[in-house]
Amino acid sequence: MAIASQKDFVSGLMFMTVGGSFAWGAVDYEIGEAARMGPGYFPFMLGLLLVLLGALVTFNSFKSGPPGGDKIGAIAWRPLAFILGANLLFGALLVGLPSLGIPAFGLIVAIYGLVIMAGYAREGAKLKESVILATILAIGSYLAFVKMLNLQFPVLPWFLAN
Structure with missing residues (x-):
């Protein structure tokens, strides 16, 4: 088969x-x-x-398909690198890297970093689109997690908090 x-x-x-x-x-x-x-x-x-x-x-996958089969293409390295990097950047910005002396930048900055970096996974990415999407996600995340669920984590960078 x-x-x-x-x-x-x-x-x-x-x-x-x-x-x-x-x-x-x-x-x-x-x-x-x-x-x-x-x-x-x-x-x-x-x-x-x-x-x-x-x-x-x-x-x-063993059922009959197109002649020659449905082959696996090349690995899309650009999207893979940008999406993984965006998630790592989000974690680093949200909680900081205390072992390296980098403080937390908070939820809002972390969301902007995540969305902007992940946006570059697509060819022809536009910064304006990413900033608009990040703004919508930042507002929604703030309302959902901080206001509605009362989760306690840094929202703003250390130099703007209190």
């Missing part, structure tokens, strides 16, 4: 690996049952669901 879609085959294996890892990691916690869920119940069930989804996707 030949693989008709390499993309589906590899993504199914990836789903099964990630789901199996979550389920395996969750067995260290009390799982409980549906009526009395323990802390490991949700990650365990989510992991099993992901394994099932991965098995279905992998199974479907």
Whole structure:
């Protein structure tokens, strides 16, 4: 039996690996049952669901497809680097890097850094679009996390706070 879609085959294996890892990691916690869920119940069930989804996707990769199959293309390095870098930048700006002497810049600056850097993952990115999106996300995040949920973390940079 030949693989008709390499993309589906590899993504199914990836789903099964990630789901199996979550389920395996969750067995260290009390799982409980549906009526009395323990802390490991949700990650365990989510992991099993992901394994099932991965098995279905992998199974479907063997069905007949286009002539020559659905091949995996080249790795998109630019989006990969910018998206991963944007997430690392967000964490560093939000809480700072005390071991390097870098203070926290807060939620608002971290969101702007995240959105602007992630925007450059796309060819032809425009700074104006990223700033508008960052402003909308910053306002929404402030309202949701600080005002509605009362979460306590730095919102503004250290030099503007109090």
